Amino acid sequence: MNEILEILEKDARTSAEEIAKMLGMKAQAVKAAIKKFEKEGVILKYKTIVNKELVRDEHSDVRALIEVRITPKKNLGFDYLAERIYQFPEVNACYLMSGTYDLLVVVEGKDIHTVSDFVSSKLAPMENVRGTVTHFILKKYKEDGDILRQAKRDKREAISL
Amino acid sequence: MKTSKIVEQIPPSGIRAFFDLVLGMKDIISLGVGEPDFVTPWNVREAAIYSLEGGYTSYTSNKGLLELRQDISRHLKHKHSLEYDPSDEILITVGVSEAFDLALRAIINKGDHILIPEPYYVSYGPLVTLAGGKPIFIKVNPENSFKITPKDILKHCGDRTKGIVLNYPNNPTGASYTKPELKAISKAVIKRSLIMISDEIYGDLTYDFNHTPFPTLPHMKERTICLNGFSKSYAMTGWRIGYACGPKNIISLMTKIHQYTMLCAPIMSQMAAREALKSGERSTQEMKREYRRRREFIIAGLNEIGLTCHKPEGAFYAFPSIKISGLSSMEFAKELLKKERVALVPGTAFGPSGEGYARISYAASLSNIKEALLRIKRFLAPFERTKPLDKSSGLRPEQGRRTKK
Numbered sequence: 428m429n430e431i432l433e434i435l436e437k438d439a440r441t442s443a444e445e446i447a448k449m450l451g452m453k454a455q456a457v458k459a460a461i462k463k464f465e466k467e468g469v470i471l472k473y474k475t476i477v478n479k480e481l482v483r484d485e486h487s488d489v490r491a492l493i494e495v496r497i498t499p500k501k502n503l504g505f506d507y508l509a510e511r512i513y514q515f516p517e518v519n520a521c522y523l524m525s526g527t528y529d530l531l532v533v534v535e536g537k538d539i540h541t542v543s544d545f546v547s548s549k550l551a552p553m554e555n556v557r558g559t560v561t562h563f564i565l566k567k568y569k570e571d572g573d574i575l576r577q578a579k580r581d582k583r584e585a586i587s588l
Numbered sequence: 589m590k591t592s593k594i595v596e597q598i599p600p601s602g603i604r605a606f607f608d609l610v611l612g613m614k615d616i617i618s619l620g621v622g623e624p625d626f627v628t629p630w631n632v633r634e635a636a637i638y639s640l641e642g643g644y645t646s647y648t649s650n651k652g653l654l655e656l657r658q659d660i661s662r663h664l665k666h667k668h669s670l671e672y673d674p675s676d677e678i679l680i681t682v683g684v685s686e687a688f689d690l691a692l693r694a695i696i697n698k699g700d701h702i703l704i705p706e707p708y709y710v711s712y713g714p715l716v717t718l719a720g721g722k723p724i725f726i727k728v729n730p731e732n733s734f735k736i737t738p739k740d741i742l743k744h745c746g747d748r749t750k751g752i753v754l755n756y757p758n759n760p761t762g763a764s765y766t767k768p769e770l771k772a773i774s775k776a777v778i779k780r781s782l783i784m785i786s787d788e789i790y791g792d793l794t795y796d797f798n799h800t801p802f803p804t805l806p807h808m809k810e811r812t813i814c815l816n817g818f819s820k821s822y823a824m825t826g827w828r829i830g831y832a833c834g835p836k837n838i839i840s841l842m843t844k845i846h847q848y849t850m851l852c853a854p855i856m857s858q859m860a861a862r863e864a865l866k867s868g869e870r871s872t873q874e875m876k877r878e879y880r881r882r883r884e885f886i887i888a889g890l891n892e893i894g895l896t897c898h899k900p901e902g903a904f905y906a907f908p909s910i911k912i913s914g915l916s917s918m919e920f921a922k923e924l925l926k927k928e929r930v931a932l933v934p935g936t937a938f939g940p941s942g943e944g945y946a947r948i949s950y951a952a953s954l955s956n957i958k959e960a961l962l963r964i965k966r967f968l969a970p971f972e973r974t975k976p977l978d979k980s981s982g983l984r985p986e987q988g989r990r991t992k993k
Contacts, residue, residue, distance in 0.1 A: 434881065438954075445958075448888045449881035579627075586610045586620035586931055588603070588710050588759075 431460055432469070439473040480567055480575045487535035490519070490567075491542050494528040494560040495550065505529060508555055517545050528560070539563065598714045603937040606921060610931045617960045618952070620931040622759065624823040624904070625951045628860075629871040632822060635863035636856050644855050650847040652680020652831070653858045659865045660831055668801050670809075672833045679839050679846060680853050680861075684789045684817045684830035686846070689715050691785050691813045691832060694841035696721040700750035702785075705736040707907075707938035707945075709759050709787070721750070727941045733898045734761035734907065735769065738776035745776075751783035754802065757790040760938045760947035761907040762900020764790075767800045774805045783838075784812040789830070790903040792821035792872055795880045797901070803833070810835055813842075820903075821872050822864040827857040879904050882950040882957060889961040890948070894968060906948045907935065913971045917943055928963035 430450055434441050443461060447454040464470040479487070500507045505523050512532055513521035520533035532550070536542040543561065551559050567575050610620065627633075651657065657674035664670040672678050681687040688711065692702065698720040704712050706725040716723040726744050728734045741752060754773070757764040765773070777784055786802035803809040817830030832842060846852075883900065890897045890908045897908035910920045917934035924930050932949075935942025950957060 430877075430881075433877075441954075445885065448885045451884050581625065582627075583621050583623060583625070584611065585613075585616060585618040586607050586933065587622040588933065588937065 478575050485537050490535050490564045492562045493532040495530040496528045496557040498555045616929040616931050617956050618931040619948045620933045621949050623825040626823040628824050631867050632860050632864045636860040639856050639859035648852045648855050656858050656862050676836050679832045681830045682853050683828045684815045687815045687830045687832040690842040690845050692719040701748045703752040707942040734763040738772045741776040745780045753785045755787040757902025762903045762905045764901035774808050787815045794902040818861050822868045829857045829861045886950045893965040904951045910946050911944045928967045930960045930963050
């Protein structure tokens with residue numbers, strides 16, 4: 428991957444000037460590259476990873492992974508149904524899978540009822556949805572490569588040769 | 589009670605008092621650490637746990653696990669086309685520090701001279717003395733990016749010169765050598781029939797060109813003891829695993845001492861080292877990329893605030909001049925610690941020619957590096973107005989530009 432992207436993926440707040448220093452480039456060139464990435468949609472947006480194990484967010488307190496089996500629509504394949512599903516704001520992520528089911532839908536809600544309501548009233552009754560299996564997440568340990576626990580302490584001696 | 593004269597006469601590490609000062613302080617930003625800020629990759633730690641669970645708690649062969657020596661042999665062949673026989677040309681040691689000591693004791697007869705480029709890693713001088721030799725320090729020229737030249741070597745050679753120590757990439761200066769530079773050095777080594785002790789522990793952390801192990805140079809394999817280990821490449825300092833590769837007869841002498849003093853390196857560490865060789869390359873490359881970015885960042889930053897600094901080719905140290913402050917290295921380090929709570933190592937820790945310099949480790953998070961640079965800049969501000977400038981340092985234009993802001 429491009430090194431600018433690699434740096435931003437680790438810390439989106441690294442300034443263009445800092446990246447320029449790190450890569451031995453001109454700040455202008457870094458800014459231009461970032462602009463280009465943004466324009467092309469390579470960089471979608473800059474978000475903060477909030478540790479939801481530490482703060483409660485009542486709207487997304489409960490998260491479930493839902494296996495969805497569907498009958499693909501003629502000529503439109505799986506994409507048609509996927510599109511109808513992922514547009515719901517409750518849906519956090521949606522993947523087409525190989526294996527025993529077709530779509531993996533990640534749903535967030537304020538409690539178990541909200542999530543099961545969504546599944547039973549919106550998802551399951553959809554035309555071409557043949558069945559769903561809901562798995563509630565009990566605890567998050569690691570998300571998107573980040574381990575969700577308190578900052579690590581530096582265990583090294585403060586000075587050594 | 590009479591104790592050993594030779595040990596008594598070894599200068600105590602003058603740096604100890606300063607270290608105690610640092611260790612006694614809380615909430616400091618330390619750029620004084622000589623080891624990676626990464627934790628050993630999990631697959632390596634996991635392998636060590638597994639080996640403990642599996643009951644691997646015994647001694648190993650004196651030379652180290654044969655499997656590990658075979659892995660190292662394969663690794664050197666694959667990476668550098670170097671051929672070392674795992675049965676009698678490789679010895680597993682407790683870190684490179686032990687390997688270094690063994691190498692000296694294996695080659696030194698009382699009074700032999702060993703050439704050591706200065707500034708040097710702290711243990712080199714004392715270990716030569718303890719082995720009965722005499723360290724001959726060669727001051728490297730900061731103008732030559734702290735690199736030693738064949739001329740320097742020849743100038744310091746005498747009848748008793750037995751060998752030379754080369755540490756590249758270098759702790760503390762970060763300097764390393766390209767293949768042509770090493771070739772030139774190897775000619776001086778041949779000319780004076782020296783034995784080369786090549787400490788290449790930072791070899792994997794070479795940024796601007798490929799690291800050339802000394803024994804890969806023509807005719808050098810038969811006169812080089814090449815030292816390496818796992819501490820820096822795989823963030824495994826605490827595991828204490830190093831190795832020496834060299835001519836059969838020397839490795840056999842080193843093994844003799846090793847079997848009496850150390851017996852063998854810890855088996856769990858050796859098992860972990862096997863895993864590191866098997867699967868650690870990805871982590872090594874990731875760490876290297878990260879260090880490289882920090883290097884660019886910190887070198888630019890140091891030069892901006894007036895601590896002029898050549899760009900180190902390897903390791904994770906910057907070795908800037910602190911002459912702009914008008915302070916000695918030790919004063920500089922102490923004052924900076926007291927006033928701004930930033931720790932670094934005074935250059936004099938690595939020999940008298942380190943005066944006027946400081947070792948700054950960038951094995952620290954980027955946010956700490958940023959904050960430390962801000963603090964050092966603040967620390968330097970009063971000196972700019974009051975201290976007369978050292979004309980030879982060539983800092984005037986830089987300063988002029990800054991005061992205009």
